[in-house]
Structure formats: C-alpha cells, structure tokens
Amino acid sequence: MNNENPVKPSDLETARKIRSACIKAAREGFNNASMSGLCSEGAMEAAISAIQQIDLEKTLKENPS
Numbered sequence: 066m067n068n069e070n071p072v073k074p075s076d077l078e079t080a081r082k083i084r085s086a087c088i089k090a091a092r093e094g095f096n097n098a099s100m101s102g103l104c105s106e107g108a109m110e111a112a113i114s115a116i117q118q119i120d121l122e123k124t125l126k127e128n129p130s
Contacts, residue, residue, distance in 0.1 A: 079125065086124045090115040 094115030098108035 082124060083119075083121065086119050086121075087116045090119050 091112040095108045095112040098111035099105075103111065
C-alpha cells in the first residue's frame with residue numbers, strides 16, 4: 066500500500082458502493098440467465114453484461130455518503 070497518497074474515506078465508500086452494485090448485478094444476471102436455460106458460459110456472459118449496464122450515477126445517488 067502506498068502511504069504517500071492515502072485513499073480518502075469518501076473514495077473508499079464510493080468504491081464499496083460500486084463493488085456492491087457489481088456483485089448484485091452479476092448475481093441477478095447469472096441467475097436470470099441460468100433460469101432461462103443458458104449454459105454456464107452464457108450465464109457468465111449475461112452476468113458481465115449486467116455489470117456493464119449498471120447506471121453508476123443512479124447507484125451513487127441512491128446511496129449517498
């Protein structure tokens with residue numbers, strides 16, 4: 066860890082919110098694809114697509130610091 070430029074608490078909180086949104090989107094995308102009958106590879110692609118579609122501004126507005 067670089068102590069010369071410590072991470073600001075607000076930046077860390079923002080990163081945690083984004084990580085949480087990514088995990089939620091991936092789980093939902095994978096589960097929905099699996100229930101639709103896609104193979105594991107297809108379900109993983111759906112999970113990645115769900116992450117890519119996250120509205121970052123909305124995510125941060127819904128969870129203000």
